[in-house]
């Protein structure tokens with residue numbers, strides 16, 4: 001192996017295509033990114049530009065009809081991409097965690113939310129039933145769920161949108177991933193709870209050296225969370241660099257338009 | 268002031284022993300955009316669902332243009348209030364393309380003569396910035412923001428009197444968001460549509476809404492014109508909320524030097 005020293009999560013030349021009415025369309029191409037442990041990389045970009053599918057490709061969770069056709073995904077130098085989906089997911093083990101954009105599809109509607117988190121503590125971290133349950137409760141408290149003991153026993157539909165989103169975050173954290181891929185993780189949270197969740201993620205980034213890939217439409221949030229920023233449009237990365245650099249002197253016109261509309265809204 | 272379009276009085280909703288909404292009263296005038304903000308879990312979606320007729324309140328009344336809305340609603344009453352759900356996925360039939368869904372609604376509610384149904388559907392797609400190509404695929408094959416636009420199209424196609432929009436732009440980039448805000452503004456000025464907009468995005472509320480209600484623990488703790496509440500908040504919760512708004516770092520603001528000043 002030529003890159004013995006390579007660590008972290010790397011994506012090189014990723015392309016994803018989909019079948020749409022008998023045609024094959026390219027959804028994303030030429031995607032390169034590197035995420036080191038303890039680092040936070042943000043992704044912003046046009047709605048429909050392929051952000052969510054990149055995260056799903058990394059997790060080997062692409063929906064049917066959608067395929068990664070080129071490129072490689074490596075974890076500490078070991079290639080992950082081309083195995084069949086089930087084996088590919090096993091190879092990722094639980095070193096990668098994903099927070100899906102759509103919290104309702106991420107949870108089992110028929111299982112109490114606390115048990116869904118405890119299950120991860122049991123199967124992934126190897127805790128016995130009692131400590132798994134106790135730690136699940138702690139996680140619910142960490143993500144600021146009020147009356148966590150009572151809500152442990154709730155089913156997903158009995159929670160508010162923001163409470164559900166926090167359960168999804170707690171469940172992803174329960175697996176103690178080395179790299180956490182977050183897709184719009186705070187859209188349903190009021191700004192005070194959002195601030196708590198962002199600081200929790202940042203604590204884990206520094207204390208456990210968790211790598212964070214953070215997709216968001218909220219430029220203010222992304223600028224707080226990430227040190228590197230990727231900007232996507234039409235399935236490609238059109239701009240990349242240090243977050244401060246991209247926000248201070250955007251070179252791509254799309255990024256400039258984005259910034260201008262935010263500034264107009266907040267003026 | 269004109270007669271209210273929506274009048275909610277003494278609304279109370281319980282889920283088992285949880286009181287989710289307690290004695291909430293407010294009004295929306297025709298063409299008015301009212302923002303509903305507040306703590307996650309404070310009862311905002313619950314109020315929206317009660318107004319749109321998806322749950323029966325434990326107490327209180329809901330009137331639309333002087334017409335009492337009960338537990339069962341006529342077709343016209345149902346058309347009158349439309350809701351854009353916080354979770355678009357749950358409000359869309361995963362197997363029905365946006366195109367077919369909109370066609371069906373236009374036909375059932377007789378919103379256009381047969382020969383003009385497709386044109387009307389195209390107009391609505393344009394309003395929500397969704398291409399016809401994307402409208403022809405199932406919602407399960409759309410991105411989060413595309414799905415959210417399909418859910419908005421579902422509400423606006425009916426040209427209702429009142430739209431309850433629950434986090435309607437949370438999955439949209441700011442430039443697409445701008446087209447949705449323009450759409451809401453034109454529906455209110457041209458058709459007098461009233462809006463109850465639930466959002467965590469305070470700059471959006473400041474930009475779009477006339478007045479705002481702030482909720483905590485099932486109750487409205489502060490209300491008033493946006494310009495007052497969001498500049499000089501009285502209630503400690505509103506004050507905390509405003510302090511926690513994430514801001515673009517100051518270095519970003521220097522970049523937009525070639526834009527027009529409003």
Ligand SMILES: Nc1ncnc2c1ncn2[C@@H]1O[C@H](COP(=O)(O)OP(=O)(O)OP(=O)(O)O)[C@@H](O)[C@H]1O
Nearest residue numbers: 018047048049050051052053063408410411412413
């Ligand atoms: N299951 C699917 N089958 C076919 N095409 C899909 C599928 N899922 C998404 N797409 C298409 O792929 C493109 C990228 O989708 P993706 O969900 O990655 O966008 P995104 O950048 O996350 O957008 P958003 O910000 O709106 O969530 C979109 O144009 C979408 O229509």
Ligand SMILES: Nc1ncnc2c1ncn2[C@@H]1O[C@H](COP(=O)(O)OP(=O)(O)OP(=O)(O)O)[C@@H](O)[C@H]1O
Nearest residue numbers: 158160161162163282287307308309310311312313
């Ligand atoms: N079906 C249900 N059964 C029991 N409790 C429920 C149910 N639906 C909501 N709740 C509770 O009612 C309260 C209000 O929920 P609601 O969804 O109205 O909040 P919200 O203000 O919309 O919050 P968010 O901003 O997180 O979406 C929450 O505490 C929630 O846990």
Ligand SMILES: [Mg+2]
Nearest residue numbers: 052101410411
């Ligand atoms: Mg997405």
Ligand SMILES: [Mg+2]
Nearest residue numbers: 160161312353
């Ligand atoms: Mg809600």
